Amino acid sequence: MEKLSDHYTQRISLKSLGLLGIFSVAVMLVPLVFRDPYYLELLFLCHYYVILACSWDLLSGFTGNVNFGHAFFVGGAGFAGALMNLHLGWAPWLTLPIGGAVAALCGLLVGSFTLKLKGPYFAAVTFCFATLLYKWIMIRYDIFGGEEGLSGLDWLAETTTGNYYISGVIMILVVVFLYILSKSPFGLILRSIGENETASEGSGINTTFYKVTAFMISAGIAGVAGAMYGHAQMHVGPEMAHDSLSALIIIMVVVGGMGSIIGPIIGAYLLTLVNESLRFMGEFRLLIYSSAVVVVILFAPKGILDIVQRGWRRLAGQER
Amino acid sequence: MEPLLEIQGLSKAFGGLQALWDFHLTVNKGEIVGIIGPNGAGKTTLFNLITGFLRPDSGEVRFRGERISHLKPHQIVNRGISRTFQLVDLFQEMTVLENIMVPCYSHRARIQRKKGEKPWEIALGLLKEMDLLHRTEELAKNLAFGELRMLDIARAMATEPDLLLLDEPFSGLDTEDAEILSAIIRRMHEQGQTMIIIEHRLRDLMRLVERVVAIVFGRKVAEGTPEEILNNEEVVKAYLGEEGEE
Ligand SMILES: Nc1ncnc2c1ncn2[C@@H]1O[C@H](COP(=O)(O)OP(=O)(O)OP(=O)(O)O)[C@@H](O)[C@H]1O
Ligand SMILES: [Mg+2]
Numbered sequence: 215m216e217k218l219s220d221h222y223t224q225r226i227s228l229k230s231l232g233l234l235g236i237f238s239v240a241v242m243l244v245p246l247v248f249r250d251p252y253y254l255e256l257l258f259l260c261h262y263y264v265i266l267a268c269s270w271d272l273l274s275g276f277t278g279n280v281n282f283g284h285a286f287f288v289g290g291a292g293f294a295g296a297l298m299n300l301h302l303g304w305a306p307w308l309t310l311p312i313g314g315a316v317a318a319l320c321g322l323l324v325g326s327f328t329l330k331l332k333g334p335y336f337a338a339v340t341f342c343f344a345t346l347l348y349k350w351i352m353i354r355y356d357i358f359g360g361e362e363g364l365s366g367l368d369w370l371a372e373t374t375t376g377n378y379y380i381s382g383v384i385m386i387l388v389v390v391f392l393y394i395l396s397k398s399p400f401g402l403i404l405r406s407i408g409e410n411e412t413a414s415e416g417s418g419i420n421t422t423f424y425k426v427t428a429f430m431i432s433a434g435i436a437g438v439a440g441a442m443y444g445h446a447q448m449h450v451g452p453e454m455a456h457d458s459l460s461a462l463i464i465i466m467v468v469v470g471g472m473g474s475i476i477g478p479i480i481g482a483y484l485l486t487l488v489n490e491s492l493r494f495m496g497e498f499r500l501l502i503y504s505s506a507v508v509v510v511i512l513f514a515p516k517g518i519l520d521i522v523q524r525g526w527r528r529l530a531g532q533e534r
Numbered sequence: 535m536e537p538l539l540e541i542q543g544l545s546k547a548f549g550g551l552q553a554l555w556d557f558h559l560t561v562n563k564g565e566i567v568g569i570i571g572p573n574g575a576g577k578t579t580l581f582n583l584i585t586g587f588l589r590p591d592s593g594e595v596r597f598r599g600e601r602i603s604h605l606k607p608h609q610i611v612n613r614g615i616s617r618t619f620q621l622v623d624l625f626q627e628m629t630v631l632e633n634i635m636v637p638c639y640s641h642r643a644r645i646q647r648k649k650g651e652k653p654w655e656i657a658l659g660l661l662k663e664m665d666l667l668h669r670t671e672e673l674a675k676n677l678a679f680g681e682l683r684m685l686d687i688a689r690a691m692a693t694e695p696d697l698l699l700l701d702e703p704f705s706g707l708d709t710e711d712a713e714i715l716s717a718i719i720r721r722m723h724e725q726g727q728t729m730i731i732i733e734h735r736l737r738d739l740m741r742l743v744e745r746v747v748a749i750v751f752g753r754k755v756a757e758g759t760p761e762e763i764l765n766n767e768e769v770v771k772a773y774l775g776e777e778g779e780e
Contacts (some may be wrong), residue, residue: 399639399653402628406636409625416585416619418611418640418693 317437
């Protein structure tokens with residue numbers, strides 16, 4: 215009995231935790247090697263997208279309820295943080311958590327009305343909310359600055375290196391938190407909902423409660439990221455609430471591997487770096503980038519993480 | 535005897551189709567009641583109505599005297615009614631153990647657990663009872679059909695239900711697996727488990743139950759001991775005739 219129970223608890227696999235540890239140390243060491251602000255800014259973007267992709271994964275990757283409007287929380291909290299900063303003078307250490315809380319509250323409200331319905335309602339409503347926010351930002355330029363957005367926010371940190379470290383620490387905290395959560399009973403239940411919601415309900419699980427809670431956490435983390443991004447750029451713009459951001463987040467998770475937390479990290483880094491490295495291709499960039507995404511999705515429908523794991527198992531001779 | 539479940543005047547229509555009509559049934563503690571009926575008679579609909587997956591058009595279901603017809607499926611499970619599904623379809627990409635862990639985290643399983651008892655200990659105990667211990671780490675999708683059935687029953691038992699509803703547990707099983715399942719059902723019965731079993735395969739069912747209800751076109755046409763039902767004219771006409779042709 216003891217042996218098997220250990221086996222169960224080890225599902226928070228030491229290998230994964232070890233890899234996360236190595237990853238964290240690597241993130242912390244990078245600025246010692248790459249001092250060029252260009253790289254640090256690029257890697258700041260990676261941190262931002264990792265946070266967004268992993269938070270999206272918690273609800274959508276695990277339960278299959280696709281959130282088509284993650285940008286709603288990013289933009290919403292970004293602008294909320296900016297307004298608090300500009301009008302009330304609140305510093306980033308306040309606007310980040312408050313932005314996250316506002317986003318989590320929005321997630322709770324939107325989720326409680328839509329996640330108890332089966333069918334595409336949730337996807338449709340999340341999409342609509344993001345679009346509404348985007349339009350609202352454009353219309354009320356007196357408040358949100360319209361296309362220009364809002365500028366003059368307090369910096370997150372004085373230097374690019376500072377931005378890198380703050381975003382890096384937030385990313386690591388988020389990733390470790392989400393990974394452990396995904397391996398907890400809470401994560402097991404989310405997976406069961408994604409697999410077969412009827413059987414999950416039939417097992418005495420209040421599936422709506424778990425979905426709404428996951429959505430709230432997901433939204434809250436996206437909100438922190440949105441406020442963080444605003445302060446790092448000292449600017450928030452309507453593109454933070456745009457559909458293309460929501461779509462990019464989904465693509466990153468799909469390419470990396472849904473429902474794993476680890477996969478989205480790979481997807482976010484890879485797509486951010488590939489996108490940047492194709493800059494010299496000029497107008498062909500989007501074409502090549504999109505084709506690459508399609509190829510990955512065709513040949514690795516479960517994402518790159520799955521390919522890596524299978525390759526690893528084959529190397530270790532475990533493949534049956 | 536103490537009535538555990540009382541169903542009164544339960545009716546349900548899908549569009550123009552009357553799937554269940556004015557259905558009455560009382561199940562006492564410790565009993566096994568069998569439900570038979572031809573395809574499309576409304577048997578699964580009855581289970582869906584009892585377990586909250588469907589809302590009745592009229593009539594009510596009382597469990598330990600409490601009206602439960604308006605409750606959600608998970609609330610009904612947590613009050614002590616569990617079911618298996620006719621088309622077993624569990625958490626395919628999860629291991630056998632993980633499949634059983636899910637109900638172990640339900641509200642009911644949490645409060646019934648003794649202090650210090652770990653959820654996986656309960657889960658492993660159930661797998662042992664169902665003879666699935668050697669498959670603990672296997673993904674559900676790799677199980678044989680009979681094993682899936684056992685897993686579904688173990689899943690339903692994990693919430694320690696007062697009433698267990700089995701929807702055609704024997705269908706698709708070979709004789710050997712059917713024997714094993716019969717033995718398991720008998721053992722649960724000896725331990726006082728109350729059950730309602732829907733079954734198409736009469737032979738397996740009749741040996742297990744004390745009381746049988748026959749449903750034809752959504753109506754209860756007969757209720758009695760297995761012998762009474764087997765000799766009931768209406769049942770023979772509606773059901774056994776069809777069975778004979780199979
Ligand atoms: N959700 C639903 N929507 C519409 N019609 C339904 C629904 N569920 C069941 N029915 C119909 O109601 C009737 C009774 O179905 P039910 O599944 O209860 O039969 P059954 O007795 O379980 O049959 P079987 O032995 O084939 O399992 C059938 O004609 C079926 O097509
Ligand atoms: Mg049926």
